[in-house]
Amino acid sequence: xxxFKKLQNGSDIRGVAIETEGxxxxxxxxxxxxRIGAAFALFAADRAxxxxxxxRIAIGxxxxxxxxxxxxxxxxxxxxxxxxxxxxxxxxxxxxxxxxVNELHFDAGIMVTASHLPMESNGMKFFTAIAGGLEKxxxxxxxxxxxxxxxxxxxxxxxxxxxxxxxxYVNGLKEKILSALGCAKDEKPFSGLKIVVDAGNGAGxxxxxxxxxxxxxxxxxxxxxxxxxxxxxxxxNPENADAMRSICDAxxxxxxxxxxxxxxxxxxxxxxxxxxxxxxxxxxxxMISAVILENEPGAVIVTDSVTSAGLxxxxxxxxxxxxxxxxxxxxxxxxxxxxxxxxxxxxxAIETSGHAAFRxxxxxxxxxxxxxxxxxxxxxxKKSDGSLESFISDLEEPAEELERxxxxxxxxxxxxxxxxxxxxxxLAEERxxxxxxxxNYEGIRINTDKDNGDGWLLLRMSVHDPILVLxxxxxxxxxxxxxxxxxxxxxxxxxxxx
Numbered sequence: 001x002x003x004f005k006k007l008q009n010g011s012d013i014r015g016v017a018i019e020t021e022g023x024x025x026x027x028x029x030x031x032x033x034x035r036i037g038a039a040f041a042l043f044a045a046d047r048a049x050x051x052x053x054x055x056r057i058a059i060g061x062x063x064x065x066x067x068x069x070x071x072x073x074x075x076x077x078x079x080x081x082x083x084x085x086x087x088x089x090x091x092x093x094x095x096x097x098x099x100x101v102n103e104l105h106f107d108a109g110i111m112v113t114a115s116h117l118p119m120e121s122n123g124m125k126f127f128t129a130i131a132g133g134l135e136k137x138x139x140x141x142x143x144x145x146x147x148x149x150x151x152x153x154x155x156x157x158x159x160x161x162x163x164x165x166x167x168x169y170v171n172g173l174k175e176k177i178l179s180a181l182g183c184a185k186d187e188k189p190f191s192g193l194k195i196v197v198d199a200g201n202g203a204g205x206x207x208x209x210x211x212x213x214x215x216x217x218x219x220x221x222x223x224x225x226x227x228x229x230x231x232x233x234x235x236x237n238p239e240n241a242d243a244m245r246s247i248c249d250a251x252x253x254x255x256x257x258x259x260x261x262x263x264x265x266x267x268x269x270x271x272x273x274x275x276x277x278x279x280x281x282x283x284x285x286x287m288i289s290a291v292i293l294e295n296e297p298g299a300v301i302v303t304d305s306v307t308s309a310g311l312x313x314x315x316x317x318x319x320x321x322x323x324x325x326x327x328x329x330x331x332x333x334x335x336x337x338x339x340x341x342x343x344x345x346x347x348x349a350i351e352t353s354g355h356a357a358f359r360x361x362x363x364x365x366x367x368x369x370x371x372x373x374x375x376x377x378x379x380x381x382k383k384s385d386g387s388l389e390s391f392i393s394d395l396e397e398p399a400e401e402l403e404r405x406x407x408x409x410x411x412x413x414x415x416x417x418x419x420x421x422x423x424x425x426x427l428a429e430e431r432x433x434x435x436x437x438x439x440n441y442e443g444i445r446i447n448t449d450k451d452n453g454d455g456w457l458l459l460r461m462s463v464h465d466p467i468l469v470l471x472x473x474x475x476x477x478x479x480x481x482x483x484x485x486x487x488x489x490x491x492x493x494x495x496x497x498x
Contacts, residue, residue, distance in 0.1 A: 002032040004147040014123035017066035037077025039145040044108040055083040060091025061112035063227035082154030088165040092266035094366035095169035100129040113265040116237035188216025198247040200236025201228035204262030221254035238270030268354035269367030281352040302349040305442040310396030326442040329355035402480040407498040413466035453483035
């Protein structure tokens with residue numbers, strides 16, 4: 001029997017869908033997936049305050065080998081409780097949210113994806129027209145319901161059909177581009193721009209073939225646009241070194257103006273500038289912040305906790321305010337929503353992982369929307385012989401960055417991790433050259449002087465796993481190793497850390 005609780009990954013569901021030699025046992029079985037489909041349909045009907053028989057739920061998937069079968073099982077579960085399921089085929093995660101708010105008017109959407117995880121993994125992300133993306137507590141409730149002994153099986157099964165979710169989504173991006181650039185429908189505003197895309201054999205090939213090329217961009221040299229759930233070329237992940245090397249090579253080999261790389265389900269993106277520099281992590285945050293702050297001076301930009309000290313200076317120099325919040329894309333988005341409800345202008349929440357959510361776009365983390373904003377800016381700058389590179393010329397970048405992870409060998413790991421963090425905070429208050437950050441939302445962040453590494457370190461709990469994560473950044477060569485040695489010596493006192 002599947003332990004449904006172990007399928008939860010924050011506000012998503014993730015598990016193993018394909019058996020591999022030496023791998024973990026399959027837990028996204030027919031039984032478990034059918035039951036999840038039924039449980040979600042009942043949840044969505046309750047949220048919409050309508051009978052399940054009136055409910056329309058779209059199901060999309062990325063290119064994973066198991067995606068088609070999981071879609072069939074989900075649809076079976078949805079139909080079993082009387083709701084109506086529609087197979088959206090290959091899709092992106094943002095498109096599965098947008099089908100709830102655009103002209104398709106679905107009550108709910110499910111995206112079958114495990115983001116950048118290996119090919120044997122799969123999972124689900126859920127959206128409703130009422131609530132948008134689901135919260136962690138919603139997933140807990142759905143899984144608890146799925147694990148119950150019986151569902152109220154409908155006297156009449158719901159209908160199963162198909163739907164094109166991608167065309168309205170792509171058309172929405174086209175309309176945004178044409179409007180922003182003051183162009184008519186038949187114009188090609190990206191003529192003269194050479195843009196290469198690396199989709200990593202995930203779901204992102206549409207961006208090159210259905211958006212950029214029809215609008216005039218030269219996409220020659222784009223890579224791995226064909227969906228292939230084996231991911232034979234590299235991991236589809238903007239944080240993966242091989243993936244970034246691939247798109248860097250594509251830009252330099254073709255002399256492109258811009259390079260784009262997506263994760264499997266296109267809710268994250270990374271970019272490459274024409275000079276071959278990676279535009280990810282702090283650089284990506286800085287670039288899109290500068291674009292936003294041009295039109296919204298004084299606005300607040302929310303990021304995750306591992307952004308650099310130089311980024312804060314950059315945002316402030318461009319007339320904005322920086323709130324460094326918790327790691328986890330739902331955390332930064334929920335903070336953004338909270339600030340706007342309080343009347344504080346916060347147009348952007350962005351993680352260094354490439355998740356970016358805009359207030360103007362339903363607070364949806366959408367990698368395609370993020371890069372669309374940047375390409376619009378590139379097209380405007382090209383008219384005046386400007387460049388995107390100039391936008392981050394004043395970003396102070398560290399000499400070194402480092403991350404280390406320490407596993408906590410305990411079933412009940414959270415109290416132990418919190419004690420380690422509290423003890424490090426106490427040490428920082430006593431140690432010369434260390435100063436704890438006054439406003440901090442996650443773990444303990446310590447600024448260090450030149451004698452102690454000349455930078456900062458952050459010790460925090462992993463978002464989901466029994467792991468303490470140590471991030472270090474130094475402005476001088478050798479500084480991260482010095483800080484790492486100091487923290488490692490401190491951690492030797494804790495025998496449950498691996």
